[in-house]
Amino acid sequence: DGGITQSPKYLFRKEGQNVTLSCEQNLNHDAMYWYRQDPGQGLRLIYYSQIVNDFQKGDIAEGYSVSREKKESFPLTVTSAQKNPTAFYLCASSRDNKNIQYFGAGTRLSVL
C-alpha cells in the first residue's frame, strides 16, 4: 500500500447519513481515484482527479461527492442519495493519468 493511506478500515452508515472516507498519499502524485468493489464484479470508477482543485465523474458517481483541495488528499463522501452503499472502497493514485496506479488498503462500508 506504501504511501497511500485510507481510513477508516471499517465504517458503518446509518440510514440517511452522509459518511466521508479519507484517502491521503505522500507520493507527490497528481492523479487520484476512487473505486468501488463489489463481490463478483470488477472495480468501478466513482470519481477521479488529475490535478488539485479539479475532479471528474467516473462511471458510477451518483450518490457520491469528492473534493481535491490539497494534492495529497482526496476524500470521498457517500451521501444519503446512495441507496446501496455497502461495498469495499479503494483509493488509488498515480504520477499522472497514464502511469501505474498505487492502491490503498481499502475501506469496507456497511449499512446499519
Added chain:
Amino acid sequence: KNQVEQSPQSLIILEGKNCTLQCNYTVSPFSNLRWYKQDTGRGPVSLTIMTFSENTKSNGRYTATLDADTKQSSLHITASQLSDSASYICVVSGGNNNDMRFGAGTRLTVKP
C-alpha cells in the same frame, strides 16, 4: 456484459504446482493490459503491465502473455507458494487510467 472476462472464477491448487489464469477482453481502443494481485481485504498490487507490442513479460514466478490479435492474455504462476493465495485481476486500458476496465478476478487458493 463486462468488457474484461476472467476465467476461472476460482481455482484451488497444491503448493508447488503451476497454474494459468485467463483474461479475454473486448475493450477498444487498446493501450495496455495489467495484471494485479489483491490479497483479501487489501488493495491491488501491480504485477505486470504489457503494451500492444509485447507478447510476454515476467516478474519472478509470474509470466504474463498477450495476444492482441485475439484479445487474450494469460498469467502463468510457476511453483506456487501459499502466499500466492489471492485474487488476480486483469485490467485493460485504452490509454488513460480513467478508461481502465477491470475484470472480476480469479480467486486462487494454494493449499499445502
